[in-house]
Amino acid sequence: MASVDLDRPQGLTASQGSTTPANRPAKLTVEPTFCPTDVADPFDTVQWEVRSAAIKDENGGVLFEQTDCEIPAQWSQLATNVVVSKYFYGEIHTPQRENSVRQLIHRVSRTITDWGLEDGYFASVADAENFYRDLTWLCLHQHGSFNSPVWFNVGLFHQYGVKGAKCNWHWNRETQQVEQPENPYEYPQGSACFIQAVGDNMEDIMRLATSEAMLFKFGSGTGTDLSTIRSSKEKLSGGGKPSG
Structure with missing residues (x-):
């Protein structure tokens, strides 16, 4: 059985995957709405x-x-x-x-x-x-x-405590930079759908293939605006016909 601490004391946080400015005010109050208050769990x-x-x-x-x-x-x-x-x-x-x-x-x-x-x-x-x-x-x-x-x-x-290979990215609010964490599960991919762009050149087309594969790795889907890719009726700079 996977180890789950269902009895961990309230208020102890396990999330090392979040960062926040120290002066951010707490503000959200949550009244019990769905779960009956007379049950312990x-x-x-x-x-x-x-x-x-x-x-x-x-x-x-x-x-x-x-x-x-x-x-x-x-x-x-x-x-x-x-x-x-x-x-x-x-x-x-x-x-x-x-x-x-x-x-x-x-x-x-x-x-x-x-x-x-x-x-x-x-x-x-x-x-x-x-x-x-x-x-x-x-x-x-x-x-x-x-x-x-x-x-x-x-x-x-x-x-x-699951760890994986370095392969995804996250936004660090403290440094205001996009960073690649050592462990992708520390900043887990939770979005289902991504929309990507691609340039009209082989380098960017192959970059897109890699980017799509890494999104698929964690169970997401992705769509791309392919209108930037030249059609089969246009010309290639080196001669020949594009596949479109």
């Missing part, structure tokens, strides 16, 4: 059961299977199959593999809450905890869901 608001998740091909062959998964009883089998096969972190049949929806939702909700607390968005630790409880409740009861890159990437470093 938002995960106590559903009944849990152990299920298997499987993805099969058109002939009934098993493409993916994970047994002994802890799932809210109210979730459909389709939701179970999708979430377990696509969003549970870790190599299957290893101790690092997530095996409970509570691990998945906690990983994301706690990390986002910790970022907000560390960056000074919340007026108090209690407000941050109200935010965590409501966000967790909304995901748990299927009233909302994040996009795939959030489930893929957010919390892997901050909750599990």
Whole structure:
């Protein structure tokens, strides 16, 4: 089972992936709205059961299977199959593999809450905890869901200590510079869609291919305005015809 500290004391932040000016005022107050205040933990608001998740091909062959998964009883089998096969972190049949929806939702909700607390968005630790409880409740009861890159990437470093090769970029608000972190999961890619530009030359076309591949690596999609590329009716400086 992946290690998740569900009992970490309120207010302790794990987010090393956020920076903020020291004088930024805390301002957001959050009243309990969705998660009942008379329950100790938002995960106590559903009944849990152990299920298997499987993805099969058109002939009934098993493409993916994970047994002994802890799932809210109210979730459909389709939701179970999708979430377990696509969003549970870790190599299957290893101790690092997530095996409970509570691990998945906690990983994301706690990390986002910790970022907000560390960056000074919340007026108090209690407000941050109200935010965590409501966000967790909304995901748990299927009233909302994040996009795939959030489930893929957010919390892997901050909750599990996962590290990866240096390959992405982030905006450092303190230095006002775009920087490349040593660990991409410290500043996880959470956006689903990117729009890119490309110049009308081979160097930039190949740069675009690399950029697209790195966005795909973390589960995002990308579109490009290709109107800058000359058409097949135009000329190349070295002769010949462009492919368009």
